[in-house]
Amino acid sequence: MINKLAIGAGVLAGAFVAFLVCATVTGLWLIPRAEQRGRELERAALDAATTKAIGELTNEADKARVARRLCRERGGVYLNATGKCQQGARE
Structure with missing residues (x-):
């Protein structure tokens, strides 16, 4: 019985460590910040294009x-x- 509990705990601990390693390597923690930065850059580009278009109106x-x-x-x-x-x- 104790062997089955130890194996189950080992599997859970291993899965957790594997998740942490994969999340760190792939940058899972950085994705929300990257998305926000992308939105800011896109908004700035659109604002610049809008300002240029307004300036071209005669x-x-x-x-x-x-x-x-x-x-x-x-x-x-x-x-x-x-x-x-x-x-x-x-x-």
């Missing part, structure tokens, strides 16, 4: 309309008087 009314839309999509309030986007809760 009509000032088009630029203002796009700026207002981007401001609203990002949760801000566009102030027509200043032409700026105010971040924060809407009042």
Whole structure:
């Protein structure tokens, strides 16, 4: 009976050690951080492309309309008087 318990405990301990080794070697702990970093890089690239596209617009009314839309999509309030986007809760 004791032999069966010892073998079972050895199997569990071995499986746990194998999991830790595989997780460390494959970088399992780093995947969430890598995904977040990838999202940040993608967002920065999209923002740069958007800014470039806005700069290429020739009509000032088009630029203002796009700026207002981007401001609203990002949760801000566009102030027509200043032409700026105010971040924060809407009042």
